Structures are given as structure tokens and as C-alpha cells.
Amino acid sequence: MRTQVGIVGAGPAGLLLSHLLAAAGIESVVVENRSRSYVEARQRAGLLEQSTVDLLRAYGLGDRLDRGGIEHGGVYLQFAGERHHLDFRELAGRTVTVYAQTEIVKDLVAARLAAGQQLEFEVSQTTVDGWWTDRPVLRYRDAGGTAREVVCDVIAGCDGFHGVCRPAVADRLTVSERGYPYAWLGILADVPPSTDELIYAHHPEGFALHSIRGPRVSRLYLQVAADDDIANWPDDRIWEQLQRRFALPGWTLEQGPVREKAITPMRSFVASPMRVGRLMLAGDAAHIVPPTGAKGLNLAVADVAVLAHALVAWLSTGDTGPAEAYSQTCLARVWRCTWFSWWMTSMLHTNPADEFGTQLQLAQLRQVVTSRAASAALAENYTGAPLPVPPLV
Ligand code: FAD
Ligand code: DHB
Numbered sequence: 001m002r003t004q005v006g007i008v009g010a011g012p013a014g015l016l017l018s019h020l021l022a023a024a025g026i027e028s029v030v031v032e033n034r035s036r037s038y039v040e041a042r043q044r045a046g047l048l049e050q051s052t053v054d055l056l057r058a059y060g061l062g063d064r065l066d067r068g069g070i071e072h073g074g075v076y077l078q079f080a081g082e083r084h085h086l087d088f089r090e091l092a093g094r095t096v097t098v099y100a101q102t103e104i105v106k107d108l109v110a111a112r113l114a115a116g117q118q119l120e121f122e123v124s125q126t127t128v129d130g131w132w133t134d135r136p137v138l139r140y141r142d143a144g145g146t147a148r149e150v151v152c153d154v155i156a157g158c159d160g161f162h163g164v165c166r167p168a169v170a171d172r173l174t175v176s177e178r179g180y181p182y183a184w185l186g187i188l189a190d191v192p193p194s195t196d197e198l199i200y201a202h203h204p205e206g207f208a209l210h211s212i213r214g215p216r217v218s219r220l221y222l223q224v225a226a227d228d229d230i231a232n233w234p235d236d237r238i239w240e241q242l243q244r245r246f247a248l249p250g251w252t253l254e255q256g257p258v259r260e261k262a263i264t265p266m267r268s269f270v271a272s273p274m275r276v277g278r279l280m281l282a283g284d285a286a287h288i289v290p291p292t293g294a295k296g297l298n299l300a301v302a303d304v305a306v307l308a309h310a311l312v313a314w315l316s317t318g319d320t321g322p323a324e325a326y327s328q329t330c331l332a333r334v335w336r337c338t339w340f341s342w343w344m345t346s347m348l349h350t351n352p353a354d355e356f357g358t359q360l361q362l363a364q365l366r367q368v369v370t371s372r373a374a375s376a377a378l379a380e381n382y383t384g385a386p387l388p389v390p391p392l393v
Pocket of ligand 2: 044045047198294
């Protein structure tokens, strides 16, 4: 088989890349080792930067997003028993939108299949080879177990943090990494949100986040120990901790049945460069941020917007300039978001044994809610910078 771009991974990065390339007449093959139902149900991100929303709309993916997405003009920061609102419209002239990653993946899968895209789920034994030549090769076994080989012009490694593409070029990469001594326990609960906008809460017993999935579904997160086990967290204990960490006189956190719960580790990780020969890495395959700044999905979208431009220039007109600049262009945004995610994480996650650290956090939070410069800096970073490339169509 022959294609222009072989794409490994049908997460947001891989699916969106194939969609953007198709809009500019570039063909691709997407292979994914999980099933369609698995990728469409995997609970992850929920918060989109304005530039992510604008891009999805520009490429015909705005229908369900406009019906189901909820635009938010700010967030609440809670600490020391006070809750403060940051108004992003006023501070940064931008907004964010709550729309679950599961819905974006569903929209993208439907759009790709409707367009006749070759999108293969449940593949196995994926390998990438020959990325140092003009004809890189993607090999895998399809869902029926038949060995397949796709000769490509370029391979895009969009296979997430645990994929095969980054390891294939590991000896060409420099890795910068930071671990954190805590993790997030996330739940999806069948209960109307108790808040109109997200609440980020600093509390001596640990950070908590109240997010939203719709009029009757809430998404909530708790800081837990890095090595904690979900078996230690019966639903009663989760609600008890959420009640303590969000407590505020005159305000009630409504409880409901917990539909899903899981613990996610936290790390910062950046691999560079993001291009080695004819293998281009994008999204979580190249970098990971802790979730506190809500940047991971948005960074994956930004990478792919830049990558689509670079591949269209290269494969349609032979102009390799944008592909040569790909890594540098993306890494500027990646490092800015890596800083922001680290900063939000460090400011909000608590350690009762560290009184000095706790006082620094409270001083920082106090500055964020009292200084316009500090709150505007948070608002600008949270709502995100414009993308460095215009839409292709
Ligand atoms: P992935 O979504 O990981 O997709 C990679 C795909 O490749 C997967 O489908 C995988 O099955 C497939 N794959 C792997 N190996 C192979 C192989 N060998 N062959 C074929 N296919 C393979 N980000 C935000 O922007 N905002 C948020 O609010 C936010 N909240 C988050 C909350 C949580 C709890 C978590 C865990 C993450 C959150 N993120 C958030 C991060 C965001 O979910 C990720 O950054 C995003 O999924 C990255 O997309 P991706 O396509 O690069 O990678
Ligand atoms: C969500 C996740 C985040 O990491 C975040 O910072 C905000 C919202 C969410 O899943 O809704």
C-alpha cells in the first residue's frame, strides 16, 4: 500500500491531522491499536482554548461543539476559605469552552469515516521503519491479524506518551523531564454541576478541581499521592474529601452516583526535536504536561495545525522550509505551556509538611487575585495564545 502520510494513533492529534490534510488534498492512512468504542469513551480532557474551538469550527467540526460546548468566561480560584472569580473576557479578551475530548474524538471519527478515510482500529504490532530514507514504512497487523505495509512520504507519530514512534528515534532525542509527588483522582458523576464555571481549589488536604461535562454531569478531580491506588478510594471517601476541599459558607456541593473513577499520574516531559528525518512527532507522543493548566489536548491541536501546514507545503509544492521549522515552531508554545502547567501545578497542590512552601503558594494566589498584571498573565496563558498558522482552507 502507498500513502502520502502514515499516521500512527487515532487520538485527537492523529485524527485531526488526517482531517486537516484531507482538506488540503493530502491523503493519509490512520492506524490505531484500540477499538473505536474505546477511543470514543476514554475520559480525559474537557477544556478547549479559544484557538482550538476556532480551528475546529474552521474545518467543519463545529456542529455538535456549538450545540454541546459551554463557553466559559473565567474560572474561580479558591484558597484560605475564599473563592475569587477571574474574568477572562475582561482580563484577556478571550474565553475557553468546556467540551469533552470524547466528543471531539467522536466528531473526528465520524467526519473521517464519512469522507472515506482509511482509518483502521484494533491494529497490532505497529512499527515505523526507514524514517531516515525518502520512503518511510509503516507496518502493522490489521484487526483480522493480516500483516500490512504502507509506504509513505512522511510518518506522523501521534501515538501518545506510550506509543512506538518516539522510542523508535529515542537515540536522536533530548528529553527534559520533571516528576511530581502527587497524582489526580478523576471522577465522572451523574449530578448537575454545583458551579457555573470551573473551581480550582487550594486546600491543606490537597488540591481539588470542579469541572463540568453538561447540565447533568460533573467532572471532579482530587489531588492524591503519586502511588495511591483507586481501591483506597470508595465513593464515600471521594465525596467526603471533595466536600472538605471545596467547603464554603452558603455554598453546597451536590453529590450523585459516580459513573467512572481513575487515578492519573502527573509529569512534565518534552522530547526534542519533534522531527527526525521523515518521522514527525505530535501531541502527547512528544510532550506531556500535568493537567492543572488544561493544556495537553490544546497543545496536541496546535502541533497538528503547524504540522498540517508543513506537510502541505512539502508534499504539494516541495517547499521543505515549514517542515524544517516544525520542531522549533511547536516547541516555543510547548515550553510556554510546560511553564504554565508547572506553575499552576506548583501553586495549587499542597503538602502539609511544607509550611514554607504553603505560605509561598498563598502569597502567590493572593497576588494573582489582587494584581491585575498577575491575573491577566494567568488569563492570557489559560485561554491560550493564537495559533501560529492560519487555517489551510
Ligand atoms: P492520545 O490521546 O494519547 O492518543 C494517542 C493514540 O495512539 C491513542 O488512541 C492510542 O491508543 C494510540 N496508540 C498508542 N500506541 C499505538 C500503537 N503502537 N499503534 C497504534 N496506535 C497507538 N488536555 C487539555 O488540553 N485540557 C484538559 O482539560 C485536559 N485534562 C486532562 C485530564 C486528564 C485526567 C488527562 C489524563 C489528560 C488531560 N489532558 C487535558 C491531556 C489530553 O487528554 C492529552 O494531551 C491528549 O489526549 C493528547 O492527544 P494525543 O492525540 O496526542 O494522544
Ligand atoms: C478539565 C481538566 C483539566 O485538567 C483542567 O485543568 C480543567 C478541566 C476537565 O477534564 O474538564
